[in-house]
Amino acid sequence: MIDTDKYIQQLASPRLPLAISIQTKLITLIREFLVESGFQELLPVIISPITDPLTDYRVRGEVECYGFKYQITKSMIFHKQLALRTVPKIFCFSPNVRIETPDRKNSGRHLIEFVQLDLEVRQASRQEIIELGEKLFSRVINGIKKEAASELKMLKRKLPSFRPPFERISYQQAVETYGEDFEMKLSEKLAGPAWLVDFPLEHREFYDRQDEKKPGLLVDMDLIYPEGFGEALSGGEREYQPDKIRKRIQEKGIDLRTYELYLRLADRGLYPSAGFGFGLERLTRYVCGFEDIAEARLFAKKPGVYGL
Ligand code: ASN
Numbered sequence: 001m002i003d004t005d006k007y008i009q010q011l012a013s014p015r016l017p018l019a020i021s022i023q024t025k026l027i028t029l030i031r032e033f034l035v036e037s038g039f040q041e042l043l044p045v046i047i048s049p050i051t052d053p054l055t056d057y058r059v060r061g062e063v064e065c066y067g068f069k070y071q072i073t074k075s076m077i078f079h080k081q082l083a084l085r086t087v088p089k090i091f092c093f094s095p096n097v098r099i100e101t102p103d104r105k106n107s108g109r110h111l112i113e114f115v116q117l118d119l120e121v122r123q124a125s126r127q128e129i130i131e132l133g134e135k136l137f138s139r140v141i142n143g144i145k146k147e148a149a150s151e152l153k154m155l156k157r158k159l160p161s162f163r164p165p166f167e168r169i170s171y172q173q174a175v176e177t178y179g180e181d182f183e184m185k186l187s188e189k190l191a192g193p194a195w196l197v198d199f200p201l202e203h204r205e206f207y208d209r210q211d212e213k214k215p216g217l218l219v220d221m222d223l224i225y226p227e228g229f230g231e232a233l234s235g236g237e238r239e240y241q242p243d244k245i246r247k248r249i250q251e252k253g254i255d256l257r258t259y260e261l262y263l264r265l266a267d268r269g270l271y272p273s274a275g276f277g278f279g280l281e282r283l284t285r286y287v288c289g290f291e292d293i294a295e296a297r298l299f300a301k302k303p304g305v306y307g308l
Contacts, residue, residue, distance in 0.1 A: 007308055010298075015288075018151040019296055022144065023284045027093070029143040030117055033136055034091050039119065042092040045079050050262050052077050053205055053254060059099040072097045075277055077207055078262050080120035081238060084271045091119040093280065102304025108292050109230050111281060112301045120275030126219045126237050129274040130195060133223060133233065134164035136278075137193060144287055157289040160192070166223070167194040171203070183230055190226035197221045206248035208236040221276075229286045235276025242266045 010016065031041070047063055047070035054074045061072030076094045083090050095115050104110040121129065145152065145159055152159065169186070174196060178185040186194070198217045201210060208220040220236025239245045245266055249256055256263065284296040294300035301307040 002306060002308055013295075015155065015290075015295060016298065018155055019284055019288050019290070020298070022148045022151050022287055023280070023296070025144055025147045026140060026280070026283060026287065029140045029147070030136065033139050034119065037089070037132070039089040039091045040087045042076075042079075042083055042090050044073070044092055044094045045076055046073055046095060047071065048073065048079065050078050050259060051075065052207075053252070053258075054098060055205075055252065055254075061097045061099060074098050075116070076118050077205075077238075077277075080118060080275060081207075081240070081270050081273060082265060084120060084122045084273050085269070088122040089119075090121075091117060094118045094277075100303035104303045105305060106302075109282060109285075110303055111293055111297075112303055114282075114297075115280040116277040117280060118275070118277045120273050122271045122273050124237075124274040126197075126221060126274055129235060129237075129276060130221060131164070133235075133276060133278075134166055137223070137232075138162050138164060140283075141287070148287075152287075155288050157287070159287065160226075162192050166192060169194055169196055170198045171196060171200060171217075172198070183224065184228060187224050187226065187230050188228040190224060192226055193232065194224050194226075195221050196224055201251075204236075206245065206252050206254070207238050209239045210244075210248070219274075223276075223278075225282075225286050227286075229282070231279075232282060232286070233276045233278035235274065237272070237274040238270075240266070240270040240272045242270075 049070060051071040051073050052075035063070050063072065073096055075096055076092060080090060093115055097113050100110050100112055141159055141162060174182040174186055199220050201216055201218060204218055204220060208218040211217045211219050218236055222234045223232040225232045239248055242263060246256060246263065249259055281293050281296040285293045288296065290296055294302060299308050
């Protein structure tokens with residue numbers, strides 16, 4: 001049963017209007033920066049025959065329409081790659097549904113329905129996307145400090161100033177320093193945001209590009225927040241050559257038929273590209289300094305909990 005009192009209470013929370021005001025300003029700052037930088041905005045895809053495999057989620061979100069099966073978007077990664085045939089620099093505020101395992105209920109960072117700022121650039125390298133991410137992040141944080149000074153004051157949140165370039169740590173270095181489960185430990189130690197780079201093949205999906213000079217490692221990255229807020233964004237350069245994509249799918253133990261439509265389209269040509277997905281509620285949570293991500297949006301749905 002859904003507890004209606006809980007929702008009535010939440011709708012009257014004094015912090016929520018502040019979070020929503022901050023989020024509105026964050027979206028505006030992001031959009032301004034990207035449009036100025038030559039990006040075009042796509043509308044989100046909610047259902048499609050293909051979506052990101054994200055194999056660690058046991059349950060697939062599926063709907064049937066007219067006898068056809070559609071997947072509910074876990075990320076727009078393949079649509080981003082395909083859209084680059086039409087326009088060279090794209091972004092989208094993309095709603096994603098990821099049916100996380102219930103043990104993540106109290107992580108403070110997971111919702112089963114969230115929005116990510118997804119962007120992708122034709123012919124871009126990881127380095128270029130890292131530089132773009134640093135500019136975007138610094139601009140947004142410096143901007144929100146000015147534009148939402150009164151909301152931040154009411155939330156008693158003091159945000160530091162960050163200047164690129166951000167620190168860079170390899171996955172291997174992170175494991176050697178903090179152990180396999182390093183994300184939160186690393187995030188707590190950081191004085192500013194930091195890039196985690198060079199993830200091993202087995203830790204990511206098949207679409208991130210393998211480094212020819214370092215076989216077994218990917219040309220990819222995550223941005224980690226300081227102060228223990230964990231992962232901010234995730235991205236990389238993409239595999240775009242159909243034979244390599246097929247090989248990577250098979251190495252993951254995924255049946256090629258699952259991605260037949262994507263592969264047939266890839267056979268017609270994909271551009272080399274790089275990009276990332278940047279969680280919007282996580283950004284709001286970080287900016288507001290909230291412990292619980294459920295405070296960063298209305299109608300938040302936590303793993304394992306039935307919600308509105
Ligand atoms: N959007 C991410 C990316 O661009 C993928 C994801 O969300 N899993 O790499």
